[in-house]
Amino acid sequence: MELLERETYLAEMHGLLRQADRGLGGTLFLSGEAGVGKSSLLRVFAGQVPDAVRVLWGGCDPLTTPRPLGPLIDMSEQMSTAVRRLLRESASRTELFDAVRSDLAKPPPTLMVIEDAHWADEATLDLLRYLARRLATACTSGICENASWPRRSTWVRNTRSRSKCVLRTIRRTPMASSTLW
Ligand SMILES: Nc1ncnc2c1ncn2[C@@H]1O[C@H](COP(=O)(O)OP(=O)(O)O)[C@@H](O)[C@H]1O
Ligand SMILES: [Mg+2]
Numbered sequence: 001m002e003l004l005e006r007e008t009y010l011a012e013m014h015g016l017l018r019q020a021d022r023g024l025g026g027t028l029f030l031s032g033e034a035g036v037g038k039s040s041l042l043r044v045f046a047g048q049v050p051d052a053v054r055v056l057w058g059g060c061d062p063l064t065t066p067r068p069l070g071p072l073i074d075m076s077e078q079m080s081t082a083v084r085r086l087l088r089e090s091a092s093r094t095e096l097f098d099a100v101r102s103d104l105a106k107p108p109p110t111l112m113v114i115e116d117a118h119w120a121d122e123a124t125l126d127l128l129r130y131l132a133r134r135l136a137t138a139c140t141s142g143i144c145e146n147a148s149w150p151r152r153s154t155w156v157r158n159t160r161s162r163s164k165c166v167l168r169t170i171r172r173t174p175m176a177s178s179t180l181w
Contacts, residue, residue, distance in 0.1 A: 028167075
């Protein structure tokens with residue numbers, strides 16, 4: 001798929017991934033109104049990353065009762081046996097989050113995408129907060145797609161720490177919009 005006017009975002013995402021490959025992981029929180037092109041941008045980016053990069057993809061659904069840790073369950077097939085076992089056994093969050101962190105800290109570099117985070121359950125939000133503060137030592141670049149939610153942005157800012165954590169909002173631009181409507 002060809003994307004219009006998204007070169008700057010793609011360049012920044014590639015930059016984050018290169019840093020992750022050097023052991024300096026980071027998180028990009030992508031927001032923007034529904035239909036503006038967040039998922040498309042992520043799909044195009046995931047298709048451009050080097051073959052050596054492991055891509056983990058999970059998403060949240062608009063369920064009345066959201067699946068606890070749904071995105072992590074989605075991506076767990078590609079993760080360590082420890083993560084899969086702890087999920088199966090409904091182990092404590094401390095153990096599980098730590099296993100996820102150590103999985104992400106190992107090569108190859110990982111691109112972790114969580115789509116539609118505005119529908120995330122509380123446990124997923126906790127995992128995001130936990131990881132965002134610790135990715136400085138992980139070979140991971142996490143990208144989290146969200147609609148435009150100021151309430152969520154507040155905690156995104158609160159998760160800032162030594163690890164790189166950026167918040168970007170995609171806005172409708174004349175060229176891309178003309179193809180959207
Ligand atoms: N930059 C772009 N250039 C052209 N078409 C786009 C662009 N971004 C999104 N689209 C189109 O807009 C539609 C909605 O995009 P999507 O990525 O699903 O939005 P979001 O995830 O923000 O809700 C898709 O059909 C996609 O093909
Ligand atoms: Mg989307």
